[in-house]
Amino acid sequence: MALTVQNEVTDISSQQTVAQPKSAAPDFAIVFYSGTIGQEFMTRHSFNKQNEMGIGELIDGEQLHSIFNNVHYKIKSEQKEKKVKQLIPDNVLFDDFEQMIWYTKSQTRPMWFRFAGLPPFCCNVVWTPMLWSLDKTNKRLHVFALDSNDRPTLDTCLYLPPLPNVNAHGYLCQGTANLPTDLNFSNIQNIEATLFDSAFAHxxxxQPFTSYDPAAPVKDSLNFWRKRDGKDMPVEIEELISLNIKVSDLM
Structure with a gap:
């Protein structure tokens, strides 16, 4: 079995000052040999300019570990050089490779509806303050309602947002809306757009809110938002469904 490590190289023509597109070329290869007990060993091979693998030299486990450490350090160093330094926005509570949590204050903006059997319509309403939890690995977005515009703490209680397209656990059905490729705080507005700029369909x-009647016609349930259209009429805390979880439970 052979393990080949490749580095990116750039060919620069002597006739031009502009770098040509990068191409990949092998740097070295590790070949693992196996046989009867006591015959397992490894060799390290370099490559010539024609990308032909040369004769190998025996290496032991300690040397292999050192090789991998050097490759890891080089990759990390290159990534560090490419990073753009940015201040973390005040509304971001947590951000790592797997998850990002942030909040938005109450705001007045359009809310679009496109339910089957009903004419599409839009209401200009006061949205609840919300907490957002993004699973970067699985590209899943959860949203929760908050009871105030205060910056949440680990002990802040979370509520179900009184919105269509959100299940009982706060998971947002985004339909045809796509999350951006880069899931970081520089793209928060684009992530939020998958909710704010979408058209709710179901x-x-x-029980999205306390007065919701599942037996009532759909158009009646939508009056929860219709009656707020064009008014400074925020959702009251008594109208929200508590999820009996806190911010700390998301982490």
């Missing part, structure tokens, strides 16, 4: 849980 209720996705049995």
């Amino acid at each position: 209720w996705w849980n049995n």
Whole structure:
């Protein structure tokens, strides 16, 4: 079995001052040999300019570990050089390779609806303050309602947002909306747009708000937002469904 490590190289023509597109070329290869007990060993091979693998030299486990450490350090150094230094926005509470959590304050903006059997319509309403939890690995977005515009703490209680397209656990059905490729705080507005700029199409849980009646016609349930259209009429805390979880439970 052979393990080949490749480095990117840039060919620069002597006739031009502009770098040509980068091409990949092998740097070295590690070949593992196996046989009867006591015959397992490894060799390290370099490559010539024609990308032909040369004769190998025996290496032991300690040397292999050192090789991998050097490759890891080189990759990390290159990534560090490419990073753009940015201040973390005040509304971001947590951010690592797997998850990002942030919040938005209450705001007045359009809310679009496109339920089957009903004419599409839009309401200009006061959205609740919300907490957002992004699973970067699985590209899943959860949203929760907050009871105030204060910066959340680990002990802040979370509520179900009184919105269509959100299930009983706060998971947002994004339909045809796509999350951006780069899931970081520089793209928060684009991530939020998958909710704010979408058209709600269905209720996705049995109790999105306290007065919701699952037996009532859909158009009646939408009056929860219709009656707020064009008014400074925020959702009251008594109208929200508590999820009995806190911010700390998301982490």
